[in-house]
Amino acid sequence: MEALQSIATLEDLQRQFHTESSCVSFLYKLKWPHGFVCPRCQHAHAYIIRTRRLPLYECRACRHQTSLIAGTIMEGSRTSLQKWLTAFWLVSRSDIGINAVRLSLIIEVTYKTAWLMLHKIRAAISLADTNRPLTGEVHGFVTFYARHPSRQLNPGESPLIVAESVTLDGEVGELKMKLVEPTRLSDGLLLRSDCEQFANLHVARTATETSIIRHNFRIRRNSPLYQSFKCAWRWMNDTFHGIGAKYLQTYLDEFCFRFNTSLHHTSAWEQLLCLCVAVFSPASTCTLYDKTSISGASTAA
Structure with a gap:
């Protein structure tokens, strides 16, 4: 087999x-x-x-x-x-x-x-x-998704937090991209309470203090984290030719799934x-990103 x-x-x-x-x-x-x-x-x-x-x-x-x-x-x-x-x-x-x-x-x-x-x-x-929060040291920034990259919120654009975990030796860890309600922004800034809410929902309690950059102008365009966002932007536009706000989060999660599995080889x-x-079965023992999770499951004869 x-x-x-x-x-x-x-x-x-x-x-x-x-x-x-x-x-x-x-x-x-x-x-x-x-x-x-x-x-x-x-x-x-x-x-x-x-x-x-x-x-x-x-x-x-x-x-x-x-x-x-x-x-x-x-x-x-x-x-x-x-x-x-x-x-x-x-x-x-x-x-x-x-x-x-x-x-x-x-x-x-x-x-x-x-x-x-x-x-x-x-x-x-x-x-x-x-169900899989970020661990380690977490960094992030606020940016905007639209068919064309933007540095400020315009009609039809969706603000989101892009965050990553960083290992002790400085290597890039797992990636998350989560939408933010446009009403929670003021002059391109995300309210501190929303940064804290992101940390509560998506960062493990054992992680070090989360650093979310609240203004997208402050992220370096050549940083690995921003390049990850650009890769997601290109992938969504090339494959789906632009995505509306209604289903955008599921596509962001799909990109992060691809990114994180490749990261863990x-x-x-x-x-x-x-x-x-x-994972939907009560008898399941599979764990996301566990290399041995289903390697023992036999294929058809």
């Missing part, structure tokens, strides 16, 4: 998950790496009901029925598992972005279905980002599988 790391191209993915049965086998081992666990009573044995598109597992103790996609972002979806796994892999690619138009063409679904799939995937990424493909499948 091949390791997940062997999937380098779309052809590799389609070769490995060539049938729904192969996807079922893979997802079973991913969701229940140590064998079936009832989500209601934690019993370890189940009857298998195979009369539906996907098998149902009926707990032998409490008779509760569950499926592979129950409790995952795929729950309630009639889209095939092959197409879902393809979407996960495409989103995880760090070298390119994927929008709903392109995804709909690749996996042959409607634009509406592709958009909803991507929306659910990004929601899982955002949830994980919320972990597989974004494995981590995204963990977020979208296992």
Whole structure:
């Protein structure tokens, strides 16, 4: 059985998950790496009901029925598992972005279905980002997102805090980008209370005192942190041709997910599988950015 790391191209993915049965086998081992666990009573044995598109597992103790996609972002979806796994892999690619138009063409679904799939995937990424605060020494600044970079808030632009953790040896750590309500700015300055709110929500209590630069003019344009923001800006504009304020935060979280997984030299493909499948399951033991989180999960035979 091949390791997940062997999937380098779309052809590799389609070769490995060539049938729904192969996807079922893979997802079973991913969701229940140590064998079936009832989500209601934690019993370890189940009857298998195979009369539906996907098998149902009926707990032998409490008779509760569950499926592979129950409790995952795929729950309630009639889209095939092959197409879902393809979407996960495409989103995880760090070298390119994927929008709903392109995804709909690749996996042959409607634009509406592709958009909803991507929306659910990004929601899982955002949830994980919320639950993983920055550690160490944290630095940040306020800037503005629009189709064209700006140094001051204009109509249609969205202010945000860009922050990073810095290790003891001065190496850049993890990245976060969080939107700020425009009403909380005065002459380009973010209120101190909002800096403190960002720290409370997104910085670990064990971290050193947070330094949020409250005025975007004061950040060096050649600093690594500002360059990270510029990379995010280019990625969003090149892939999605500009993003409105309504969904901007989820795209910022997706960029940070890509950035942080590459920083830790972990597989974004494995981590995204963990977020979208296992993290929503009560039986999950996956941890974001843990290199060994699902490396033991077997792929389809």
